[in-house]
Amino acid sequence: MDAYTAFPDAELAHAGPVSEAFLEMNIRRFHHACRWVHELPYGYNSDRDDLMILFKEKMGTCTTKHAVIGTLAGEQGLDIxxxxxxxxxxxxxxxxxxxxxxxxxxxxxxxxxxxxxxxxxxxxxxxxxxxxxxxxxxxxxxxxxxxxxxxxxxxxxxxxxxxxxxxxxxxxxxxxxxxxxxxxxxxxxxxxxxxxxxxxx
Structure with missing residues (x-):
């Protein structure tokens, strides 16, 4: 597949709960958020339907990792x-x-x-x-x-x-x-x- 750096990048605005979670960690650009998620260990979460579980458990599967970045993209108006x-x-x-x-x-x-x-x-x-x-x-x-x-x-x-x-x-x-x-x-x-x-x- 392609690298996340091929995605459009943007400075993160205060636009929703996922955006706020990244900004609170001083992650201010979309690509930086993608890198943070990519570098988290792969692991099965205790509740895959909790959108914020990735931030709590510092690990995730394809489901929870892509839920977070897909939601972040939507909050930021990126077509991802x-x-x-x-x-x-x-x-x-x-x-x-x-x-x-x-x-x-x-x-x-x-x-x-x-x-x-x-x-x-x-x-x-x-x-x-x-x-x-x-x-x-x-x-x-x-x-x-x-x-x-x-x-x-x-x-x-x-x-x-x-x-x-x-x-x-x-x-x-x-x-x-x-x-x-x-x-x-x-x-x-x-x-x-x-x-x-x-x-x-």
């Missing part, structure tokens, strides 16, 4: 949007996936990732973090724009809809039902957390 993308999780991307694919009889596990978009630029502020993945995700089976602070429930509903309307119609998933995908997804999430613990330990 949050997108979710469903990618094909394989052994190449996440070590240990091969066992799950064999268990569930799948070519890959459709998993959700998110990133920020400005025009044709795509930026992932978790790229380079220890995040349980072997490499950045560049290709997606499905992409759609979402509100910066989209709730976990709403994101899951969008994932379910994309499975039914797009993903499960792909030829390589012929005969696979939603239940099997959802079970594999749950195991995939556990695997990502296990890999993160291993990397951090």
């Amino acid at each position: 949007r949050k997108n979710i993308g469903i990618y094909a999780m394989t052994e190449e991307i996440v070590s240990g996936t091969r066992r799950l694919l064999a268990e569930f009889g799948l070519p890959y596990i459709p998993m959700v990732h998110c990133f920020l978009v400005h025009g044709r630029l795509r930026v992932d502020l978790t790229e380079g973090n220890r995040n349980g993945k072997n490499r950045p995700i560049e290709e997606f089976l499905h992409v759609e724009e979402v509100p910066a602070a989209v709730s976990g429930k709403e994101e899951y509903l969008r994932y379910r809809r994309a499975l039914s309307e797009t993903i499960l119609r792909r030829p390589e998933l012929a005969g696979v039902d939603v239940k099997r995908i959802l079970q594999a997804r749950e195991e995939g999430l556990k695997l990502l957390k296990e890999n993160l613990r291993r990397e951090s330990g």
Whole structure:
């Protein structure tokens, strides 16, 4: 993906709660805020739907990192949007996936990732973090724009809809039902957390 320095930069105005949180830390430019978020460790937050959890716990996932910067961009009037993308999780991307694919009889596990978009630029502020993945995700089976602070429930509903309307119609998933995908997804999430613990330990 692209570097956050490709985004437009701006001096931060007093324009909302996220802007205020950065200004209180003496972070006064949008790029500086992006750098601060990018450099935070990757970690699963106690409440992913709390927009300010990143500032409290000093860590975050793609969900919480991009919620903060996407919201900041909106407060500052910058045309930067949050997108979710469903990618094909394989052994190449996440070590240990091969066992799950064999268990569930799948070519890959459709998993959700998110990133920020400005025009044709795509930026992932978790790229380079220890995040349980072997490499950045560049290709997606499905992409759609979402509100910066989209709730976990709403994101899951969008994932379910994309499975039914797009993903499960792909030829390589012929005969696979939603239940099997959802079970594999749950195991995939556990695997990502296990890999993160291993990397951090």
